[in-house]
Amino acid sequence: MYNISVIGTGYVGLSTGVCLSDMGNNVTCVDIDEEKINKLNNGQVPIYEPGMEELIEKNTNANRLSFTTDLKKAVKDTEIIFMAVGTPSNEDGSADLSQVREAAKTIAEVMDDYKIVITKSTVPVGTNQMIEGIIAENTDQDYSVVSSPEFLREGSAVYDTMNPDRIVIGYRDEKAGETIRDLYKDFDTDFVMTTIESAEMIKYASNAFLATKISFINEMANICERVGARVEEVAKGMGLDHRISDKFLNAGIGYGGSCFPKDTKALINTATEVDYDLKTVKAAVHVNEYQKLTVVDKLQGHLYDLKNKNIGILGLSFKPNTDDMREAPSLKIIPKLLEGGANVKAYDPVAMENAREELPSDVEYCSVSKEVTEEADAVVLLTEWDEFFELNWKEISQKVNNKLVIDGRNLLNEDHLKDLGFKYISVGRGS
Ligand SMILES: NC(=O)C1=CN([C@@H]2O[C@H](COP(=O)(O)OP(=O)(O)OC[C@H]3O[C@@H](n4cnc5c(N)ncnc54)[C@H](O)[C@@H]3O)[C@@H](O)[C@H]2O)C=CC1
Numbered sequence: 001m002y003n004i005s006v007i008g009t010g011y012v013g014l015s016t017g018v019c020l021s022d023m024g025n026n027v028t029c030v031d032i033d034e035e036k037i038n039k040l041n042n043g044q045v046p047i048y049e050p051g052m053e054e055l056i057e058k059n060t061n062a063n064r065l066s067f068t069t070d071l072k073k074a075v076k077d078t079e080i081i082f083m084a085v086g087t088p089s090n091e092d093g094s095a096d097l098s099q100v101r102e103a104a105k106t107i108a109e110v111m112d113d114y115k116i117v118i119t120k121s122t123v124p125v126g127t128n129q130m131i132e133g134i135i136a137e138n139t140d141q142d143y144s145v146v147s148s149p150e151f152l153r154e155g156s157a158v159y160d161t162m163n164p165d166r167i168v169i170g171y172r173d174e175k176a177g178e179t180i181r182d183l184y185k186d187f188d189t190d191f192v193m194t195t196i197e198s199a200e201m202i203k204y205a206s207n208a209f210l211a212t213k214i215s216f217i218n219e220m221a222n223i224c225e226r227v228g229a230r231v232e233e234v235a236k237g238m239g240l241d242h243r244i245s246d247k248f249l250n251a252g253i254g255y256g257g258s259c260f261p262k263d264t265k266a267l268i269n270t271a272t273e274v275d276y277d278l279k280t281v282k283a284a285v286h287v288n289e290y291q292k293l294t295v296v297d298k299l300q301g302h303l304y305d306l307k308n309k310n311i312g313i314l315g316l317s318f319k320p321n322t323d324d325m326r327e328a329p330s331l332k333i334i335p336k337l338l339e340g341g342a343n344v345k346a347y348d349p350v351a352m353e354n355a356r357e358e359l360p361s362d363v364e365y366c367s368v369s370k371e372v373t374e375e376a377d378a379v380v381l382l383t384e385w386d387e388f389f390e391l392n393w394k395e396i397s398q399k400v401n402n403k404l405v406i407d408g409r410n411l412l413n414e415d416h417l418k419d420l421g422f423k424y425i426s427v428g429r430g431s
């Protein structure tokens with residue numbers, strides 16, 4: 001059992017803190033955002049993550065988990081300090097490390113003893129060395145810096161934290177590396193004990209590879225549409241080869257979220273800094289931007305003119321089971337529809353509140369999903385929430401103006417919709 005503090009209570013910090021407390025450690029989670037901490041202290045979870053609320057309740061009741069804005073109090077008496085602050089993109093695509101620098105300085109200023117500072121934030125190679133420097137400048141205490149990047153996915157953050165495919169531990173100080181290895185001793189998974197620089201690089205290489213895999217299958221889908229093949233069958237046939245694997249081969253309208261877009265750009269930036277032209281990842285980013293707008297092209301192809309057309313949008317978040325709108329394809333697609341003169345009605349089970357802050361004010365939000373389909377000239381599915389599969393499409397078919405469905409995620413039952421007389425357009429299914 002360890003005494004731990006976690007700096008930053010976003011998706012990663014909160015999941016890390018909550019899961020480490022559930023493993024029996026004493027954990028204090030810290031954030032500079034008072035509203036977040038107040039919510040957490042009142043048992044509310046500031047993000048939508050299945051299973052999180054129950055674990056917070058269980059572990060706060062067991063007095064193993066607490067939340068505070070007082071970093072000094074949190075760091076005192078803890079031997080391990082996790083850093084899980086944000087690393088968003090700068091204008092030029094490089095990683096904005098201001099939160100990391102600030103957190104490292106504050107940690108150093110309040111250190112009262114030897115500490116292990118472990119970086120969970122996704123940071124470019126060289127950042128942990130920079131953290132070591134910042135801490136050295138601001139304290140006389142001994143410390144070790146460890147890099148342990150995070151691989152959880154939003155929407156399954158608790159499950160992924162508890163069941164990681166691997167735990168990467170980058171260290172210089174052997175004892176600190178072993179302590180973090182011991183912290184995770186109950187995990188039945190592979191451990192990668194490596195250098196700090198390799199650990200930093202593993203995270204970017206993994207995200208860039210996954211993003212490239214998605215862009216690759218999306219391009220195969222675009223070809224399939226033109227040559228009369230079906231992308232899911234192609235993906236299945238490819239995926240049976242263990243070297244390829246069937247994971248992350250779902251064609252659609254491109255990747256979004258807080259990480260693939262920013263981490264691919266940050267890796268391209270790192271490469272540029274060392275005079276290397278990272279062609280594969282650049283191509284993946286380029287294809288992804290194109291892929292989002294294929295929905296608009298398909299709509300225009302079938303409606304000819306978007307002006308005064310009623311478009312019903314199902315799903316706004318960048319993927320299901322999250323309210324996260326960061327880099328969601330809907331943020332690119334909906335403004336294009338509005339620019340074309342369309343009337344847009346939208347529904348998402350959990351992301352509408354966040355969407356309102358990001359989308360133009362002329363989007364009309366509906367309280368139930370079937371409402372977006374009423375008098376629609378086209379229904380467009382952007383996020384594959386289960387509840388859209390379960391919609392009563394027979395009833396919907398009687399209320400739409402025009403039986404056209406564009407399924408950007410290949411979620412719906414093609415045969416059923418076609419039997420009901422819909423023109424059903426999906427991704428990568430040529431005829
Ligand atoms: N969201 C995800 O699924 C994953 C994110 N990551 C990486 O983890 C890092 C964190 O990501 P998220 O949790 O999504 O970020 P987030 O933006 O949701 O949360 C970061 C939190 O840190 C807090 N913070 C900033 N400076 C602080 C300071 N000086 N002291 C205390 N709190 C401070 C902010 O108020 C915010 O609540 C990023 O580097 C990201 O790339 C890695 C794997 C998965």
Ligand SMILES: O=C(O)[C@H]1O[C@H](OP(=O)(O)OP(=O)(O)OC[C@H]2O[C@@H](n3ccc(=O)[nH]c3=O)[C@H](O)[C@@H]2O)[C@H](O)[C@@H](O)[C@@H]1O
Nearest residue numbers: 150151152153154248249250252254255256257259318319
């Ligand atoms: O660094 C991060 O933040 C995280 O980024 C992703 O996690 P996340 O962004 O939460 O979500 P994913 O499930 O990976 O989906 C990302 C995007 O790719 C899209 N996607 C995913 C898979 C697929 O086959 N096709 C596809 O279009 C999704 O719709 C979504 O927009 C990675 O999967 C995590 O391992 C990583 O820790």
